[in-house]
Amino acid sequence: MADDKASLFGEVRRFARTSGAMGGIAARMVGARAFGIKTDKAAHAEDLRTILGGLKGPLMKVAQFLTTIPDALPPEYAEELSQLQANAPAMGPGFVRRRMQSELGPDWRRKFATFDETAAAAASLGQVHKATLPDGTLVACKLQYPDMPSTVEADLKQLKLAMALYRRMDNAIHHEDIYVELAERLREELDYTREAAQMRLYAFMLRDEPDVHIPVPIEGYCTRRLLTMTWLEGRPLMARLAEKPPLEERNRIATALFRGWYVPLYRYGVIHGDPHLGNYQVRPDGSVNLFDFGAIRAFPAKFVRGVIDLYEAVRDGDDAKAYEAYRAWGFGDMNREKMDVLNEWARFIYEPLIQDRVRRIQDDDDPQFGRAVVERVHAGLKRTGGVRPPREFVLMDRSAIGLGSVFLRLGAELNWSRLFRGLVADFDTEALAARQAAALAEAGVPTGG
DSSP: OHHHHHHHHHHHHHHHHHHHHHHHHHHHHHHHHHHOOOOOHHHHHHHHHHHHHHHOHHHHHHHHHHHTSTTSSOHHHHHHHHTHHHHOOOOOHHHHHHHHHHHHOTTGGGGOSEEOOSOSEEOSSEEEEEEEOTTSOEEEEEEEOTTHHHHHHHHHHHHHHHHHHHHHHOOSBOOHHHHHHHHHHHHHHTOHHHHHHHHHHHHHHTTTOTTEEOOOBOTTSOOSSEEEEEOOOOEEHHHHHTTOOOHHHHHHHHHHHHHHHHHHHHHHSEEEOOOOGGGEEEOTTSOEEEOOOSSEEEOOHHHHHHHHHHHHHHHHTOHHHHHHHHHHHTOOSOOHHHHHHHHHHHHHHHHHHHSOSOBOSOOOOOTTHHHHHHHHHHHHHHHTTOBOOOTTHHHHHHHHHHHHHHHHHHTOOBOHHHHHHHHHTTOOHHHHHHHHHHHHHHHTOOOOO
16 A cells, blocks of 8 residues: 555656646747747757656657657757757666665675676666676666656656647647557556567567677566666767768668668567667677667557558559558548548658669758658648547657658668568568567567557
């Protein structure tokens, strides 16, 4: 009962803090738009980073996602929020010792040859410490922050409230299923034993991809709140890009990321739903390390078939096939006018995959081009009464846009069409379903939740 009360009070405190913080920002935004009030964007951006970084949790993950999309935010906001990806405030040694003792027992130090109590990295749900096992293996220990279940529940209440409020002002996107999907994925991320299984899943699915490296979870050192994995050496992608590497290296990185995301999708129906820049590193040879396997989604085979069908419909100008693809995805209340609006978004997403030539992910030099497409689609959906995206669409769209923005930053020049067609040429729904079931069972990933 005491733990329940503590959790409840944690949710109340969290809800009050996020409501006040986000409400204040919203008020300033409304004032600026409605009354022309000038705001100090740099100061407000720093306030926002302080609020989100201090609170950690899901709101910070939203900020991380926004920074993967070029020009989605004013430069002042993007610069401040981008620091959340690697520089979130860390918990001190007292927390570290308590967390390790609670997860591995009072003699936890004897399980390590060395353990650095200073965090090597800090992020949204936990922080990482470098350690050495008795056999000399270098490992990373990710410790979940205290009281995260109540943190997540408070943030989900805030998110639900915000979505309901936004729906009253804007009917372009009906958010009910989106909320259900985000809530389920965020709750799953709290279970590090699940993440360890999903890490094993990715190692299995990408076992034939030499340019993508996955950490190995350490048996006996993982609990719901502690994830211990092999330490991988590498540099943050943005740090390497700042050194202006040659096009050949940038293309190799982009190819590795493309295959790291889409071999699992088109072979196993699984996607990594968190493509922000803090989740991959570049190794000296140009290969990549892939991290953070909390937000993983397994799709029904027919959903993946719908992704390919829509590609073929856009390529061939086949409206009947596009309609059936949207229906297969789970878009309800579809009519010709709504489909025409959604097709503009689909053409934007699929264009690099349709043109059989070497090109950048976006040919247009205008950094506002993507935003202009989004605004036209948004206006069209409002005009036609809005659309209710299926819950499976959330991480799929997030990954496509987030990963596309990384390719844009890389300035990679590849034949994206050939990369894509090489993955889907022999696609078969029954074969995918069988591979998916076998891979999930092999890795020990819970299903049916």
